[in-house]
Amino acid sequence: MSLFTLSLALVFVGVAIVLSSGLKLGLEKDIVIAAVRSTIQLLIIGYVLSFIFSADSPVFMIVMVMLIIGAASQNIIKRKHNIPGLAWRVVVTLVTIEAVSMLFLLGLQIIPPSPRYVITFSGMIVGSSMVIANLFLNRLKAEVQTRKEEVQVVLALGGTSRQAMQPILKGAIRASMIPTIDSTKTMGLVQLPGMMTGQIIGGADPIEAVRFQLVIVFSLLATAALTSIILGRLAYPALFNEYEQLNYKE
Amino acid sequence: MSKFYENGEGKETVLQQITAKVPAGSIVTLVGPSGSGKSTILSLCNLLITPDGGRVIVEGKEVRDWNVHELRRHVGLAFQMGTMLLGTVKDNLLLAARLHQLETEATERIMQYVGLSEGMLARQADELSGGQKQRVALARTLVNRPSILLLDEVTSALDPAAARGIEELIIKIHNDRQNTILWVTHDLEQAKRVGDFTWLLAEGRLVEQADTASFFSQPKEPFTRRFLKGELSEEAAR
């Protein structure tokens, strides 16, 4: 696609701006910022990826994966989840997710160990982990607030913080997995997943594209569960002190 | 002991150098306007909160020197609302047994002891009335066989008949097991009926402590006299 053709797509942005100002939505500035940012970010990543793919060096590949994990962690940490020491817990979770899924995908030779595959799969897996982690932490926070008395009942009976948190963790893990499971159920009916669409447009055989997509879908299901379980296991002790007292600040 | 809380403007003193002793096997009733720090005292006794100054001694040992789980099994706490966990009455009743892998007597016997019918065991706990919940909550605490009981306004959310029922149940428990009881109540008549000793707490200070009979018949402090006339609880409620 030529740059000229690409610039024609700006017409869509123009339509959005006209609609926003016509309906007095006041979103014109945000639309312009969004368009500019996405253009710059995607162009940069395009050049970076094409450089890394041609260099074909594991060093660049690893740096790139670390950047992905760093950006995703930053996205989770900057939301005010009010959990002390959340940063390292999030990084450990995402690193574990990445390590486990790569071990599996590369170990079973489902994908070849080249930057082209490793980086794209890592992006999708870590990105989905990030969404799950945010869902999980929001839900955990809400449940601890509304079910504080139940936690106190278990603690007052001499139960451990782990025993007191078990039902809440279970609830939060479930809640964080449901959107992933739901979207998996409708996949192919409602939306065609982005990666598959891209491959098909790029000229790949649709059957082949579907196979790759299924690999992604299955690994996302597994990482959804793993993310919440690992993060839950790491995060809940931060809500308690040495005397098994709940000290969560709203 | 003392307790502070950090709030917006700095430290808020909730308890100021309270010194008091609950004699083993006795019932101490703790009264005072709301917000005076009664619940805070109870939470300090089973280390649900930590004192900021001073010490809390339970059976000769400072609470922080106890194994916290053993301390809390030994010092049972019943909350005002009788909060039930999700699940059946039986799940709630056997909670402590499950937490600590204890052998318990038959659930039917426990139910009978606290005045509930066996048939209720399979019901969802949140469907019970306030009084029934409070009975299950007490039974749930008793499974740990605590030698000390902390009661936080366990009858104040109940209608008079249910409140009286719970009060009688607690007295029965006390007579059968000789527990030491620290009983927070807003009901002065109740404090008079059940207490061996009574303490009055106001704004984080222990204003008066005496045996219950003299507390009510010959209060020493002018503040206590005003409180007993009901002048002060109104003030605090506002």
Ligand SMILES: Nc1ncnc2c1ncn2[C@@H]1O[C@H](COP(=O)(O)OP(=O)(O)O)[C@@H](O)[C@H]1O
């Ligand atoms: N977790 C807390 N954080 C800050 N302040 C608290 C907390 N718990 C209680 N307080 C304050 O401590 C004071 C005493 O509370 P409490 O012991 O519950 O009183 P009472 O049981 O006599 O009504 C109140 O002013 C209350 O606002």
Ligand SMILES: [Mg+2]
């Ligand atoms: Mg209270």
